[in-house]
Amino acid sequence: MTTKHKGGKSAVGPGNHLFHDVLIIGSGAAGLSLALRLPGHLRVAVLAKRELAETNTFYAQGGISAVLDESDSVDAHVADTLDAGSGLCDATVVRLVVAAGPSNIRWLLEQGVQFTRSEQGSPGIYHLTREGGHSHRRVIHAADATGRAVETTLEGEARARPNIELFERHIAVDLITASKLGAHQNRCLGAYVLSIADHRVRTFQARFVVLATGGSSKVYLFTTNPDVATGDGIAMSWRAGCRVANMEFIQFHPTCLYHPQAKSFLITEALRGEGARLLRPDGSRFMPGFDERAELAPRDIVARAMDHEMKRLGAECVYLDISHKPAEFIREHFPTVYSRCLDFGIDITRQPIPVVPAAHYTCGGVVGDHDAQTDVPGLYAIGETAYTGLHGANRMASNSLLECLVYSERAAEHIARCDAVVPRPAPPPPWDESRVTDSDEEVVVSHNWDELRRFMWDYVGIVRSNKRLERAKRRVDMLRYEIREYYSSFRVTNDLLELRNLVEVADLIIRSAQHRRESRGLHYTLDFPKPDDAFQRKPTILIPDSYSPRSD
Numbered sequence: 420m421t422t423k424h425k426g427g428k429s430a431v432g433p434g435n436h437l438f439h440d441v442l443i444i445g446s447g448a449a450g451l452s453l454a455l456r457l458p459g460h461l462r463v464a465v466l467a468k469r470e471l472a473e474t475n476t477f478y479a480q481g482g483i484s485a486v487l488d489e490s491d492s493v494d495a496h497v498a499d500t501l502d503a504g505s506g507l508c509d510a511t512v513v514r515l516v517v518a519a520g521p522s523n524i525r526w527l528l529e530q531g532v533q534f535t536r537s538e539q540g541s542p543g544i545y546h547l548t549r550e551g552g553h554s555h556r557r558v559i560h561a562a563d564a565t566g567r568a569v570e571t572t573l574e575g576e577a578r579a580r581p582n583i584e585l586f587e588r589h590i591a592v593d594l595i596t597a598s599k600l601g602a603h604q605n606r607c608l609g610a611y612v613l614s615i616a617d618h619r620v621r622t623f624q625a626r627f628v629v630l631a632t633g634g635s636s637k638v639y640l641f642t643t644n645p646d647v648a649t650g651d652g653i654a655m656s657w658r659a660g661c662r663v664a665n666m667e668f669i670q671f672h673p674t675c676l677y678h679p680q681a682k683s684f685l686i687t688e689a690l691r692g693e694g695a696r697l698l699r700p701d702g703s704r705f706m707p708g709f710d711e712r713a714e715l716a717p718r719d720i721v722a723r724a725m726d727h728e729m730k731r732l733g734a735e736c737v738y739l740d741i742s743h744k745p746a747e748f749i750r751e752h753f754p755t756v757y758s759r760c761l762d763f764g765i766d767i768t769r770q771p772i773p774v775v776p777a778a779h780y781t782c783g784g785v786v787g788d789h790d791a792q793t794d795v796p797g798l799y800a801i802g803e804t805a806y807t808g809l810h811g812a813n814r815m816a817s818n819s820l821l822e823c824l825v826y827s828e829r830a831a832e833h834i835a836r837c838d839a840v841v842p843r844p845a846p847p848p849p850w851d852e853s854r855v856t857d858s859d860e861e862v863v864v865s866h867n868w869d870e871l872r873r874f875m876w877d878y879v880g881i882v883r884s885n886k887r888l889e890r891a892k893r894r895v896d897m898l899r900y901e902i903r904e905y906y907s908s909f910r911v912t913n914d915l916l917e918l919r920n921l922v923e924v925a926d927l928i929i930r931s932a933q934h935r936r937e938s939r940g941l942h943y944t945l946d947f948p949k950p951d952d953a954f955q956r957k958p959t960i961l962i963p964d965s966y967s968p969r970s971d
């Protein structure tokens with residue numbers, strides 16, 4: 420925390436201090452599932468930076484993996500996940516998550532999620548697809564807009580619950596911890612939260628605090644994620660004394676629509692599954708030269724090949740072409756992709772789609788145990804913001820929504836077990852703005868924001884090297900210094916808070932990448948192009964200065 424929190428000079432109006440039993444920061448699949456699973460007598464607050472549904476969850480297209488077919492098995496799903504994770508998954512966690520898959524899908528069905536059903540005469544009630552890395556059909560989905568179905572259903576349920584209060588356009592600034600306030604025994608006491616509507620920072624006090632803030636892919640110039648994915652939970656927990664793990668493992672999705680007005684639209688890999696080809700700007704195909712599986716090679720190989728061709732040719736993008744398939748087939752199988760591209764004047768039944776690889780998923784995050792507890796008592800981390808050990812060095816498609824569901828259930832059960840023994844703590848001091856003014860140099864924020872995302876893309880992206888990482892580290896150190904100074908002088912704004920967190924996360928990614936002197940899973944470096952057994956089964960764990968091990 421900064422000096423802004425000391426002194427307590429601003430008045431504590433009745434609306435400035437709020438108390439809930441559970442404060443959930445984030446309204447995606449992880450946050451909303453947790454809110455719905457907590458006992459009804461607990462008063463729950465859910466925060467969202469924008470509108471409730473503006474989450475990574477909403478944009479998920481493919482589906483959710485779970486063992487739902489008789490020919491499939493937990494063992495097979497476990498084996499596939501371990502294989503994708505390249506020797507860095509926690510095998511206990513993988514089994515725990517996979518085994519809980521079917522019951523979590525049942526829970527979603529009970530909430531009212533409408534998954535796509537099997538065609539008449541086909542086995543099973545629900546249609547299951549097969550995605551990269553999965554040895555069986557086990558991805559349950561709602562056409563090509565699964566996330567939308569999940570998010571809107573959970574939102575509807577949450578809005579109907581009297582014990583859940585939803586705070587849209589409320590941004591958590593920092594966590595409040597007892598140790599930072601001088602107490603002997605540490606505990607998370609809540610968070611300072613900026614309300615966009617009136618620009619006031621309020622104290623949200625709670626007995627239990629849960630980070631469900633999603634990933635950090637906005638740290639890169641190109642991303643499939645919406646604007647909210649700025650790694651706030653990872654940065655806040657790091658400042659609060661939590662360990663963070665495996666941040667070097669960023670998954671890049673090969674095909675994000677490249678168009679000046681399309682901020683982040685993913686073109687599902689099912690297009691490649693159905694025969695779409697990747698082309699250079701001159702129309703020639705390049706994937707067969709990189710891998711015998713061509714366009715069907717794993718995501719990281721396809722992304723690396725695209726990056727190579729774009730850098731070699733100085734091209735801004737490459738092209739994905741499915742126009743050789745019948746127009747009716749394309750419209751029927753890919754309605755979302757078809758209509759979204761048409762919005763930008765691209766008719767995919769007749770034209771190739773301009774695409775770039777883009778940061779897609781943050782495999783690392785806040786270290787949590789099997790109950791989602793972090794290093795700070797009373798603070799939990801669930802969903803993409805957490806590091807559980809499930810994904811290892813590479814996330815298998817559709818395992819992430821599953822992880823959100825399973826850990827929301829485990830956190831809810833743990834909070835319910837602890838409910839009776841955790842009293843309401845004394846109120847923390849209010850936010851102090853007595854020594855800051857309004858900024859007269861917003862350009863510092865916008866300039867640094869662009870610079871950060873550009874150098875992360877160029878130096879810490881799909882292909883890394885020692886030199887590139889050193890360059891990035893020098894720049895991020897300078898930015899951290901500038902932003903720290905700016906932050907302690909000026910009133911907080913949405914953009915400043917996000918930039919402050921992005922810089923923190925960038926630093927964690929660079930340091931983790933420098934630590935891993937090998938190539939494994941999603942981390943590829945020209946200086947150590949092969950895996951090294953010395954790093955096998957060793958996650959990269961970074962420890963903040965303020966870390967102290969839990970005593971319970």
Ligand SMILES: Cc1cc2nc3c(=O)[nH]c(=O)nc-3n(C[C@H](O)[C@H](O)[C@H](O)COP(=O)(O)OP(=O)(O)OC[C@H]3O[C@@H](n4cnc5c(N)ncnc54)[C@H](O)[C@@H]3O)c2cc1C
Nearest residue numbers: 445446447448449468475476481482591633802803817820
């Ligand atoms: C385009 C796309 C397609 C995908 N497809 C699939 C798929 O098919 N299957 C699959 O399993 N996974 C998929 N994923 C990944 C998956 O969607 C995410 O990992 C998952 O939805 C993350 O859920 P979450 O609840 O952890 O976070 P999110 O859904 O991202 O929600 C984060 C929430 O935190 C809030 N927040 C963040 N910071 C703050 C703050 N400081 N203060 C207050 N609130 C804050 C945000 O406003 C938001 O409400 C996809 C991702 C993308 C982007």
